[in-house]
Amino acid sequence: GAVVSQHPSWVICKSGTSVKIECRSLDFQATTMFWYRQFPKQSLMLMATSNEGSKATYEQGVEKDKFLINHASLTLSTLTVTSAHPEDSSFYICSANQGDYGYTFGSGTRLTVV
């Protein structure tokens, strides 16, 4: 079946630094990739939608200059949290879509900003 690899699975960084999270579709081409953020005991909140070769579409309230998304190929999308602060600590999850109703989720990245 379709597999999405997300790395790193966890990361601890100092406040003010940037962190990059990678999301790769291993055996299929992802037309669209979605990035979600999940706080403890809460649901997944969509941050942005990215299509290969074009700019990401951000959800209302998500700072595009803080959460940089790059979708340079059909198998790789990256999320960079710039100038991270403790309030950015969260569980980030990517999902890849093949242009239909099939969604494959990554295993998530636990970001802790200290």
Place this chain on the structure above:
Amino acid sequence: GESVGLHLPTLSVQEGDNSIINCAYSNSASDYFIWYKQESGKGPQFIIDIRSNMDKRQGQRVTVLLNKTVKHLSLQIAATQPGDSAVYFCAENSGGSNYKLTFGKGTLLTVNP
């Protein structure tokens, strides 16, 4: 704005019992719904899906019911096992060419042995 919500935040059942997890949605344009299971520290795991032209779909030990009249979705798990303990989310395809998924709040299912 429109969103997907759940009636019960927690559900505790005995092993072997049947579980029913409910979800209310408000976007009448949604045409595709998915139930996900999420274990602690992991990404969502697909359980079962249903399109809006159906009202029932069955899988292995799971059944999803869709009532478009009242915009209600439910997940039934038969003979619930301890391994079913997790948070369950319903998600809806909220339309558009990007196939965005909107998630409900989640229900924590605890199965007692």
